[in-house]
Amino acid sequence: MARVELESVSKSFADTTVLSGINLDIADGEFLTLVGPSGCGKSTLIRIIAGLEPQTSGQIRINGEPVDHLRPHERRVAMVFQSYALYPHMSVFANMALPLTMQRLSLWERVPLLRLFSARRRRVMPEIRREVQSVAAQLQIEPLLNRRPAQLSGGQRQRVALGRAMVRHPNAFLMDEPLSNLDAKLRVHMRSELTELHQRLKTTFIYVTHDQVEAMTMSDRVAMMDAGRILQLGTPAELYARPSNLKVAQFIGSPAINVLPVRIGDGGMVELPGSPAMIHTSLPPGSAASIGLRPEALHLLPSGSPRDGAVLNARLRRIENLGAECMLHFDLLALPGHGVIVRAASIKGLSVGEEVVLGYDIASIHLFDAKGERAEVLPISAHPAQREAATP
Ligand SMILES: Nc1ncnc2c1ncn2[C@@H]1O[C@H](COP(=O)(O)OP(=O)(O)OP(=O)(O)O)[C@@H](O)[C@H]1O
Ligand SMILES: [Mg+2]
Structure with a gap:
């Protein structure tokens, strides 16, 4: 011992x-x-x-x-x-x-x-x-x-x-x-x-x-x-x-975490790709950063559901059917050249080439600065009216 x-x-x-x-x-x-x-x-x-x-x-x-x-x-x-x-x-x-x-x-x-x-x-x-x-x-x-x-x-x-x-x-x-x-x-x-x-x-x-x-x-x-x-x-x-x-986020977890580039706007607002939702950070405005989203943090939004939360417009590129679950590979419409993997219980009647809206909870976002160090996310409401009220 x-x-x-x-x-x-x-x-x-x-x-x-x-x-x-x-x-x-x-x-x-x-x-x-x-x-x-x-x-x-x-x-x-x-x-x-x-x-x-x-x-x-x-x-x-x-x-x-x-x-x-x-x-x-x-x-x-x-x-x-x-x-x-x-x-x-x-x-x-x-x-x-x-x-x-x-x-x-x-x-x-x-x-x-x-x-x-x-x-x-x-x-x-x-x-x-x-x-x-x-x-x-x-x-x-x-x-x-x-x-x-x-x-x-x-x-x-x-x-x-x-x-x-x-x-x-x-x-x-x-x-x-x-x-x-x-x-x-x-x-x-x-x-x-x-x-x-x-x-x-x-x-x-x-x-x-x-x-x-x-x-x-x-x-x-x-x-x-x-x-x-x-x-x-x-x-x-x-x-x-x-x-x-x-590096830890990318090494731990399979499939690997989805990483997307983001820009820090005025007042530390993080501009999420193609999404009206906002998060706030103390990183300096104008700096480059990235967000990480685990494959299970993303889900398909049923058509017709409200889209003012955190969303990604995506096109299905490939389905990996593992039996008990599927990995859905999407290309992002707002971020050409970038994609995400979504862990889903089933194929949900989807076919390759179909366009969908993916939703995620802003609490599930991991934010990293330009050097890859974790940065704190300070959420502000996704709703535009509340967002205005929260902005001085
Ligand atoms: N005897 C040695 N002389 C010079 N360099 C060495 C020697 N042994 C290891 N290194 C170097 O030290 C670094 C770390 O090697 P190490 O074997 O500890 O890596 P590791 O994490 O175990 O990698 P792996 O997963 O491939 O086994 C490497 O860059 C390697 O080239
Ligand atoms: Mg070794």
Whole structure:
């Protein structure tokens, strides 16, 4: 069990900075996910926590103790790699037992033939076998213990790699994209297995992925990284509902959030594309900004309904029918070259090429400034009369 703290951790390779001032306080037993685009520094950060790579500056503490001077195995954390890193010439049992034999037996007690003369080895090995079998039972890989890694499927190899980490009873599990070599169906299955494993072990998990679905479904908290920095740290629900940055908004959620350019008019009025409705912001007049609308925030307005709220005139370009729901792809008539995706329960009798009016609640608007930072939306009424009354 471990609390893992990172204080101002930075890393440069030669003159390239890949991590800048990372601060993180990961609670004992927490499932924390580092998510972000390729090259943002996720693997480098988790390798620094594991002790496989030294940081350029900053401190790592485990249970309050600085561990910067400790070697990987002395930190009592276990790393699970994307490539599994199993030894091909060893059986599954030997692979899983390896951390324990390394820990409990001397070099000569591990040398083939010579080891047969060790009485201590004969005493220790049954203990190790029991421990490996107990972990193998938890992961349902007992029948595979005598096989070689080449004789296993991807999912089975992944379990062996997990098992090898579990036998050490580490303070924390560090996992770098452990599911990315599995096919889509198995990945979904292993996602729930890992979540259940975390609930059972109650150990700290630090998990790296570039898959936002994994981050959203498995984690207690998510740290979204970009270019060596943490853009936002929060629960999956917080990142989805209140992204602090346009990049977070675009990364989290599938299909991705719809982003439309807007201009800030006089008095901080945001000119919504093709819509009489207005919102207000403290961003400077004349500046460029953008709004984000989640696919479920937009809905089709029945023909003949009042159109003085927030609306978008749109033409249906494509229908993606997913069975339980549909993604409707629209081109926007007021914003040539821009489109939106609408999540709908059914096709609603629509056909491609049809023109419709999409409505949305102004409370669902995410506003971002020219740099992509979240800006506050101050709503004023959509109704023209009230709008005049609200304008000094
Ligand atoms: N040993 C190294 N020497 C020089 N540059 C490196 C080294 N290791 C990583 N980098 C660089 O550091 C940056 C971050 O790499 P890192 O592997 O941490 O990214 P990542 O977020 O894990 O990406 P991915 O999702 O593709 O695995 C990249 O630009 C990479 O090229
Ligand atoms: Mg990586």
